[in-house]
Amino acid sequence: MTGIGAAGAPAHHILVVDDDARLRRLLQRYLSEHGYHVTAAADAQEAKAALRNFDFDLMVLDVMMPGQDGISLVAELRTGLDLPILLLTALGEIENRVNGLAAGADDYLAKPFDPRELLLRIATILRRVAPSAASDQPFRFGPFSLEAGGQELWRGDERIHLTDAERSLLLILAAQPGLAISRRELGQRSRISGSDRAIDTQIARLRRKLEPDPRRPRYLLTKRGEGYVLWPGS
Secondary structure, X not given: OOOEOHHHOEOOEEEEEOOOHHHHHHHHHHHHHOOOEEEEEOOHHXXXXXXXXXXXXXXXXXXXXXXXXXXXXXXXXXXOOOOOEXXXXXXXXXXHHHHHHHHOOOEEEEEOOOHHHHHHHHHHHXXXXXXXXXXXXXXXXXXXXXXXXXXXXXXXXXXXXXXXXXXXXXXXXXXXXXXXXXXXXXXXXOOOOOOHHHHHHHHHHHHHHHOOOXXXXXXXXXXXXXXXXXXXXX
C-alpha cells in the first residue's frame, strides 16, 4: 500500500536492503518520518521477493551482504528492471563504488553517512527520473533525443535508462557538442569521484547504450590527448 506524501500526493515507495537489522530499522523509521513509504529487506533474496510483489520508486542497497552481494544484484536487476538504485558502501571502498556504477547503480553513499545526505541523494535521484515538464527543445544527436534538463534520453519512442553518473557525463558533453572535454574536467564537473578509470568505465557504459558498435563509436568519440567529445552527427 502506498502512503500519502506532501500536498496529498502519493508517497514514493523505497526498498531498503541491508543485512544490518539495526541500520535497516533506523533507515525505515527515518525515511518514513520524512514522507516516504518504506519496505525493508535483509538480503538479495528478500529484495527480489519484494520486487515481485510491489512497485518501487527507488532502492537503497548495501554492497556487503551475505549470499548475493549488492553489486551482483544490481547487475542482475539491470537486465530487466528500470529502477533507480542508490548503493551504500563502506568508507574507502573505491573499487566497490566503481564496480557498482559499472553494474548500473545510479549513485553511491559511503558509510557512515549523515542521514540528511541520504535524503538529499534520494531526492536528487527521484527528481532526475521524474517526467520532465520543461518546454525547451531537446538536444538531438543521431537517432537520440535528450530532453531539456537531461531528465530523459530517447531513441525514437524507446526510453533509454541512464544512471546518475551516465546522465551527468552526457549532460556535460551535450552542453559543448563537438568539443573535447578532458577526463579530469569531466570528473570535476560530474558527480563521479575516483581515477580516470571511473570516467572511462562510465563512457564505456554510455557507448554500449548509444553506439551501434561501441568499438567504432559514431557519437561518443575519443580525441587523443584531449578527452571525450559528443559528436552531434546523424
